[in-house]
Amino acid sequence: MSKIKPSKGAPHARILGVGGYRPVRVVPNEVILETIDSSDEWIRSRSGIVTRHWANDEETVAAMALEASGKAIADAGIAPEQIGAVIVSTVSNFRQTPAVATLIADQLGTDKAAAFDISAGCAGFGYGLTLAKGLVVDGTAEYALVIGVERLSDLTDLTDRKTAFLFGDGAGAAVVGPSKEPAIGPTVWGSEGDKSETIKQTVWWSDYRDDAHRPERFPAITQEGQAVFRWAVFEMAKVAQQALDAAGISPSDLDVFIPHQANMRIIDSMVKTLKLPESVTVARDVETTGNTSAASIPLAMERLLATGEAKSGDTALVIGFGAGLAYAATVVTLP
Numbered sequence: 001m002s003k004i005k006p007s008k009g010a011p012h013a014r015i016l017g018v019g020g021y022r023p024v025r026v027v028p029n030e031v032i033l034e035t036i037d038s039s040d041e042w043i044r045s046r047s048g049i050v051t052r053h054w055a056n057d058e059e060t061v062a063a064m065a066l067e068a069s070g071k072a073i074a075d076a077g078i079a080p081e082q083i084g085a086v087i088v089s090t091v092s093n094f095r096q097t098p099a100v101a102t103l104i105a106d107q108l109g110t111d112k113a114a115a116f117d118i119s120a121g122c123a124g125f126g127y128g129l130t131l132a133k134g135l136v137v138d139g140t141a142e143y144a145l146v147i148g149v150e151r152l153s154d155l156t157d158l159t160d161r162k163t164a165f166l167f168g169d170g171a172g173a174a175v176v177g178p179s180k181e182p183a184i185g186p187t188v189w190g191s192e193g194d195k196s197e198t199i200k201q202t203v204w205w206s207d208y209r210d211d212a213h214r215p216e217r218f219p220a221i222t223q224e225g226q227a228v229f230r231w232a233v234f235e236m237a238k239v240a241q242q243a244l245d246a247a248g249i250s251p252s253d254l255d256v257f258i259p260h261q262a263n264m265r266i267i268d269s270m271v272k273t274l275k276l277p278e279s280v281t282v283a284r285d286v287e288t289t290g291n292t293s294a295a296s297i298p299l300a301m302e303r304l305l306a307t308g309e310a311k312s313g314d315t316a317l318v319i320g321f322g323a324g325l326a327y328a329a330t331v332v333t334l335p
Contacts, residue, residue: 009139010178013132015335016078016143017175019071020302021064022289023053032165035158043165048264052168052290054153061093064171065104065149068298072145073108075335076175080109083175084141087131088117089124089294091323092151104147114141121199122260122322123189124148124294125172126330129318130187132176143177148294157202157220166263167221168290172298174335185247185331188239192325195231199223199323221323228325232266236321236329237273243317243329254280255314256304256334260321261286261296281309293322301334310334 028051029040043049055064065088073080086108088101101115120127125148132144152167176184201219208218240259244250257280259267264286271282283300292299297318304310312334319329 007139009137011137012179012182012184013136013176014179014183015174015332016177017072017074017076017335018298018302018305019068019073019075019173020299021067021071021171022299023055023059023064023169025054025056026051027054029165032158036161036164038161038165046265047166048284048287049165049290051288053170055151055169059169061090061149061151062100062103062107064169065100065147065173066107068149068171068173069104069108069145069147072173072175076143076177078143078175078177081111083108083110083113083143083145085132085135085144086110086113086115086147087128087144088147088149089120089128090117090149091119091121091293092155093117094154101147120294120326120328121324122262122291122293122296123320123324123326123328125297126187126189126318126320126328127326129174129176129184129330130189130328133184136176136178143175145173145175147171147173148296148298150293150295152221152291152293155201155219155221157222160220160222162225163222166291168292170289170292170295170299172295172302174298174301183333185243187328187330188242188246189328191327195227195325196323198227198231198325229263229266231325232262232321233269233273236319236327237270239327239329240270240274240317240319243319243331247331249315249331251276251280253315254317256281256283256310256316258283258297258300258304258316258318260319261289261300262291262322294320296320305334
């Protein structure tokens with residue numbers, strides 16, 4: 001018989017507050033067209049993107065994450081020292097060690113919270129949310145902070161016609177804490193590593209180290225657009241349905257759909273494939289924010305709540321998908 005005491009965590013967990021930060025600089029398609037042979041009409045028809053935000057020198061990964069986190073903590077109505085864990089999802093923090101989460105935990109004023117980074121691309125917020133839920137229910141942390149933050153402008157090849165217009169910068173954060181009733185459903189997650197070459201960094205960091213005098217060799221993000229589109233539309237719609245099934249609800253029970261803001265065509269196709277009722281509010285933040293990878297879901301969630309398009313207590317389906325090819329979907333109650 002085990003001598004280990006049972007954990008004393010909460011019966012369930014929920015999102016208690018969200019916050020977002022978008023860099024000051026707004027970049028229209030016209031700027032992108034300075035370096036690629038395309039048109040505003042082509043970019044809009046392919047992606048739905050009209051503008052995106054790019055960070056300046058002061059808007060570092062840590063700085064943006066701190067701004068978003070401060071808003072999320074205030075929204076949750078707790079003090080920083082109550083946070084027991086800080087989870088940061090990012091692929092664009094160039095200093096790989098120590099984890100940027102440790103710096104953020106300290107500067108927020110937590111009481112030596114556990115802090116670590118994860119790399120799950122555009123599925124990162126879903127991965128972090130799942131980990132946070134487990135920590136709260138286990139009793140390891142009373143409150144956990146999940147941050148998705150990216151400076152993808154640093155990893156964008158502005159001469160690549162396939163990707164130059166896609167990416168933006170920003171940070172989104174959510175505080176996860178105890179709940180008396182289920183408010184974060186089971187997560188349907190996974191990866192398809194056999195397709196990992198479809199979204200990838202162009203060269204290894206070691207290659208750049210050995211050839212640093214050639215700026216065109218700096219690692220950037222590239223992708224096979226059509227392959228990603230087909231995978232996202234058909235396979236991720238199945239994953240989204242599995243998340244609904246796992247939560248015990250149907251599309252008609254949803255109030256809000258918040259997919260990863262990769263591409264407007266992907267979003268619209270998923271809505272059609274899932275046969276979502278017209279009553280469901282769909283996040284389309286990609287139009288003015290671009291693809292911000294791990295930050296896209298919390299940023300879109302924060303904007304929907306701020307504009308009143310969604311409200312506290314709404315039932316939302318969230319799904320992230322991207323490099324890896326990693327994915328995560330779950331049903332949540334909005335804070």
